[in-house]
Every structure is written in structure tokens, then in C-alpha cells.
Amino acid sequence: MNSAKRVVMKSKDIDRIMSRFAYEILERFPNRENLAVVGIQTGGAHLARRLVTKLEKLENRTFDFGILDITLYRDDLALEKNQPIVRKTDIPFQVNDKEIILVDDVLYTGRTVRAALDALIDFGRPKRIALAVLVDRGLREFPIRPDFTGKEIQTISGETIVVKLTEENEPVDQVMLIRED
Amino acid sequence: MQLKSKDLLGLEGVSREEINLILDTTESFHEVSERSIKKVPTLRGRTIINFFHEPSTRTRISFEIAAKRLSADGVNFSKSGSSFSKGETLLDTVKNLEAMQADVIVMRHGIPGAPHFIAQHLDAAVINAGDGAHEHPTQALLDMFTIKRHLGKLDGITVVIVGDIAFSRVVRSNIYGLITMGARVILVGPPTLIPVDIEKMGVEISYKLDDVIDQADVIMILRIQLERQGKVCLPSLREYAKLYSLTPERMKQARPNAVVMHPGPINRGIEIDPKIADGDHSVILEQVSNGVAVRMALLFLFAGRKELTEKR
Numbered sequence: 001m002n003s004a005k006r007v008v009m010k011s012k013d014i015d016r017i018m019s020r021f022a023y024e025i026l027e028r029f030p031n032r033e034n035l036a037v038v039g040i041q042t043g044g045a046h047l048a049r050r051l052v053t054k055l056e057k058l059e060n061r062t063f064d065f066g067i068l069d070i071t072l073y074r075d076d077l078a079l080e081k082n083q084p085i086v087r088k089t090d091i092p093f094q095v096n097d098k099e100i101i102l103v104d105d106v107l108y109t110g111r112t113v114r115a116a117l118d119a120l121i122d123f124g125r126p127k128r129i130a131l132a133v134l135v136d137r138g139l140r141e142f143p144i145r146p147d148f149t150g151k152e153i154q155t156i157s158g159e160t161i162v163v164k165l166t167e168e169n170e171p172v173d174q175v176m177l178i179r180e181d
Numbered sequence: 182m183q184l185k186s187k188d189l190l191g192l193e194g195v196s197r198e199e200i201n202l203i204l205d206t207t208e209s210f211h212e213v214s215e216r217s218i219k220k221v222p223t224l225r226g227r228t229i230i231n232f233f234h235e236p237s238t239r240t241r242i243s244f245e246i247a248a249k250r251l252s253a254d255g256v257n258f259s260k261s262g263s264s265f266s267k268g269e270t271l272l273d274t275v276k277n278l279e280a281m282q283a284d285v286i287v288m289r290h291g292i293p294g295a296p297h298f299i300a301q302h303l304d305a306a307v308i309n310a311g312d313g314a315h316e317h318p319t320q321a322l323l324d325m326f327t328i329k330r331h332l333g334k335l336d337g338i339t340v341v342i343v344g345d346i347a348f349s350r351v352v353r354s355n356i357y358g359l360i361t362m363g364a365r366v367i368l369v370g371p372p373t374l375i376p377v378d379i380e381k382m383g384v385e386i387s388y389k390l391d392d393v394i395d396q397a398d399v400i401m402i403l404r405i406q407l408e409r410q411g412k413v414c415l416p417s418l419r420e421y422a423k424l425y426s427l428t429p430e431r432m433k434q435a436r437p438n439a440v441v442m443h444p445g446p447i448n449r450g451i452e453i454d455p456k457i458a459d460g461d462h463s464v465i466l467e468q469v470s471n472g473v474a475v476r477m478a479l480l481f482l483f484a485g486r487k488e489l490t491e492k493r
Binding site: 069071072073077083085086087088089090118119122123124 | 208
């Protein structure tokens, strides 16, 4: 089986998107006091942390930040042969009445986001949740759409988007499209 | 990394990687117990049967709460009020439980090996919640989790276990687990309560608590099990208390950051002084809280596998 790899985003592309997100978020969420950023483990958590750094630099104040592991809310647990690894969830702020930017690296079927919404709601009643994704690869199975999109990449099933980030000990940030033939 | 066995019958033969997986998973479930809504939908539709053939407060309630926090359906069932009094065999009883689509059977039994016996005959996962004086793996796992949270590691630490070594299932599971994780274990007690040849498990032995207490990172006090050995092994409880009870005076010889543990229930004033049990070194109630998290992790790891669903 052959596989073709193509780099679709480089470090500076990712950085530019995170900067754009920061400006767009501040524009569309004028109430800074209530703003919080939550990243989905693991890629989304790293991107969310980068986004918070940018927001804090622009606004010169701190923002609430949390990470969410959605394993316990997945709809396919009974279908997995082995139990997936449960990672840490850490929401160190009151979710009630917050405006939350939910961050993930790749938006695909929408099932992860569905699980993340359920997980967040178990912490309280946010005023609003918006979704920011680095890559939207299409092929949705749920009625879910992003509010902030880094890049849309049309894919077919059989293709994979791999996001490599330096936080995961990768040498450089990179997004790759991998096609199995 | 995945667990090798469908059951958790003991910590004997369980690898360091498997124990690390369980302890790491526990960390995530510990967080769930600290939320205001202490419930996740993970094991919706799974059935967990708590089958307790011997009395238990902590372990049974801990498993029950763990199942509820994972949204599984937990059913409790004990010896009294069941058909055991009508003479039904153990195997028939558990076969019936499995026929009601139980995914996990948590079992406590007075006879060592009872959970191992039923595990061979069932597709459901069996978790040993204590079999006679043999093993009590979930207690040892919660002990190790508690130690790790306090000391940051298990490798290289010294654990002094004091008391009724011969009749304790907690101690056997802890020895297997702690030795596997690289800890040094010193057993302390009167010779009548220390089994011959137990050194072969890789532990050291001392008959005087005062000789070794200063080396301990963890002092684990065991309950004198009055219901098991009666009083045959001890001249008197007073003499035992004089030599082995963890008193404030004795505690002065210990390291300032030493952690005091007890699996409960406590005989206050016999194996441990109330001032120590309720004092700054004590993590006894924390052990109980951590017990719920460990059991959630175990139910998650054992109840959710695909093979279980497919056999139906």
C-alpha cells in the first residue's frame, strides 16, 4: 500500500491563523471579562494555549483557560477493541455564564465536538460556546459548524490530516494530508 | 498500553506498565469526583454486580459510587437474603448473574481463590474485592495511588507495613504491587503474625517497629483482625499495643514528612492512636476518597471492552 504525504500548512501559517483568531475573537466577543478558552486534548489544548498567549498579549490581561478530554463522552467506546487512554481534564474556572471558545485542531465528523459540548455542559451553563478549528476537512456526520476556521481542506475518506506541533516533541509545526492508495 | 487479562484477580503477575496505566487513568477519574456534577456518561447501559459474600462498608460503597459516577447500573447483592441459604452453588449463582447480562462482577468472598474460580467460567470481567486472606488488589491500587500523590513516585521509597501480616489480604496485594513498582517494603509484627518464608516475596522483616520507623516514607498500619485469628496469635491486645501501636511518642522517631495509612476499619487505641489517625501525617480518609477514583478507573478499563459486547 502506497501513501502520499503533502504538507498543507507550515509553522508560520499556523501562527498567522492563531493571530487572526485572536483578533476575530476580540472583535466578536466584546465582553472580555466573560471570555474563556478551552482546548480539546491533545492538539486542541496546545493550540488553545497558544491562542490564550496571543489574547493576553493583545489585551494585557489574563484569560481563563482550560483543557478538556472527551474520552469519557465518546459515542464509540463500546465499538473500540481496547479502551482508549483517558487524559486529563482541567477546567479551573466557573463555567456558568462564560463565553467559551472551544478549540480543536481538526474538524471532521463533528463527533468530537458533540462530545466536548456534553462534557462542557456537565461543568455548568455557559452563556455561549463558539468553535475554533485549525483545519476543517469537511465530511461532517453531525450538524456542527465552526465559528472560526483556520483553513478549509476538502478531503475524502481514506485521507488523514495529521497536525504536528512542537509541544508534542515534533521538530517543527506542520499540517500534513496523507493519502492511502 | 492495554491490560492483559479480562479480570483483576490480584496484583501478582501484573506488570509495572499495567499498574502505571491504572494509576494514570485514576488521575483522570479523580478529577471527575471533584466536579460539582460528579457524573460522566461513559458506561451507560453497562451492568455491574457487586457480589459481597462477606461484610464490607468501604469497598462495597466505593464500588457502588464508582459505578454510579460512570452512569453504569450497579446492583448489590450479599449473602444474606440470597438463595445461598437454599443451597445454590457459587457457580450456579454467578452463571445466573451473567445470564442477566452483567458486564462486570465485583466479588468479595471469604475463601481464597473464589473469584479466580468464577472468572474461569464467565465471559464477564471479574474484579476481586478481597478473597479470604489472599489478595485485595483494588485496596493496594488505591494505596499506591495515594502514596504517589503524596510522594510523587513509588520507585525507591520505603514502605513499612505494621501488624497482622499473616491474615491480611491488603498486605499481600501491596507487596506484589509495591515490589513491582520498585519500592522497598519492610514488614513489622510479632513473629506469630509473620508467615514463614514471606521474605521470598522480596520484602524485609523486622519484629520491632522502633528499629525501622525512622526509615519509613510510608507507615502502613494494618487492622488486627480479631474476627479471623481470634486472639490465639497474641498474648494480649495490650501487649500488642505496647510494642506495635502507632502512638504520638513513636511517631516522633519518624521522618517529618512520613505518611501514615490504614486500610480501615480502624481499631482505635489498638494498632493506632486516635491522635495519629486524625493527625497531620494521616491520609486515611484520603485513601477512601481515592478508592472511588481507582474503582472508576478499573470499571472503565474492565467494563468497556469490545469482546464483552460481541459475545452477546
